[in-house]
Amino acid sequence: MPLLSRMLASPVSVDIRAGAVDDLPELLAQRRLSSGGDVLVAVGRSTGEEIWDRIGHALPGAECFLVDGATLAEAQRLQDRLGARGYDAVVAIGGGRTLDVAKYAATRAALPMVAVATNLAHDGLCSPVASLEHPHGKGSFGVAMPLAVLVDLDYVRAAPAALVAGGVGDVVSNLSAVEDWLLSHEVTGEPLDGLALAFARTAAEAVIARTDSIRDDAFLVVLAEALVLSGLAMSVAGTSRPCSGACHEILHALDAAHPGRFQHGEIAGLGALFATHLRGHHERLAVMRACLQRHGLPVTPADLGLDAAEFTAAVLAAPGTRPDRYTILEHLALDAEQTAAEVARFVAGEPTGAVVAPR
Structure with a gap:
């Protein structure tokens, strides 16, 4: 049957x-x-x-x-x-x-x-x-x-505004995590789950284009629903994969280097921006950056009080936080000099110089 x-x-x-x-x-x-x-x-x-x-x-x-x-x-x-x-x-x-x-x-x-x-x-x-x-x-x-x-x-x-706006960064990072999963599927053959992808992507899209803010109940309801959808995406997949890619690898590296210094959502969002920069998805990057800025979330390392060298170190350490996961970071495998150059381009708002194989 x-x-x-x-x-x-x-x-x-x-x-x-x-x-x-x-x-x-x-x-x-x-x-x-x-x-x-x-x-x-x-x-x-x-x-x-x-x-x-x-x-x-x-x-x-x-x-x-x-x-x-x-x-x-x-x-x-x-x-x-x-x-x-x-x-x-x-x-x-x-x-x-x-x-x-x-x-x-x-x-x-x-x-x-x-x-x-x-x-x-x-x-x-x-x-x-x-x-x-x-x-x-x-x-x-x-x-x-x-x-x-x-x-x-x-x-x-x-609640403190940072503890609410942080959820925006975490949800928006789904868009980067989904791209990493699709990349891994094409390069390594990692299985996909279409329903998990749909939940994760829908959660992010529900939030990213809204022009209201955490001061509005209508936005808070949508954000809470999006966070629930993200949880369901992980439940369906049986892994955090649909909501965690290079964005969260960078998050874990920053957490390890600066324990207790940052909120989860704010560094998830920043990690997602950098990963999207590496992919060369410039239009999507602009939309994501605008959303995070609208909610007072960091869009550059300096917004977190980090210099370029500190952020570069976190990006280099990031793949080691999840050795089982294939993302844009593992795909490009940039060395220290190349990573520093990409961080500089990212901060300056310039296009990536990395070569990403087309999907």
Whole structure:
């Protein structure tokens, strides 16, 4: 019998609106996650704690766990807490760091997890990946994606602008990641997934041409939906490939060289611009740059306080961050002198001098 369809892992509920967090107890009951609110609520400092103080009384069986850093050790501490009694589910309230810790612990404890996002900094709110620090650096770990996602626009509006605009950079970087995947398919034969490509590309295109901003609810809804679509793209592909290419290789290299200095989305966007420059896609580069500038995101290394030599070093180190991944960086295999020249052209707004084989 022919296979006529496939099952896709996805949240059973996605709720993006002002006041969404107030309906968390109802969501847990209606979706049969926990009729009595017997859940462990993992919260980040400040906003997460504030939300717990406001709604904790409506979850009489719930207990609170304060997440202190996005580390593998912290995720293990949460997992140990989950094993102390029979919770029905994990609810994570906060930014990406809190959500990643909770996703990892919930997966290891075989419990469903609800993500309550308080900012839109990157696509981790609905992805099957957790980025956690460990004694030897930072790693990306495969996890189950959240069973439900709530984005309360009241809290997103109140978040620092950089933690919202960052999501724009992460989503826009999908356009570069998709090109890297297509390139790898043609050069190395790496399999493609058309549905994952469609989700990733659609997410970016939904955001890139809009002229409104993070001050507008309509834009925030579209951005949140785009981040969810990015998570679904990764779930469909079974890998971060549709949303992570040379852009994120550069991101990981910058993270390693300057830990804690930059926001995820801002360097994902900058990495995507440089990768698009290397491909010679000048019209697309102009549109991407205009979008990032419109949202106050960096478009040159200097915007991050980096000089050309520091950015060049990150580009040279980038392929080593994901040795299993083939992108425009591996394809061109530029040496130090060539890379420095391309960084100079990129900063000056000049066309690439690299030769890219046509696809």
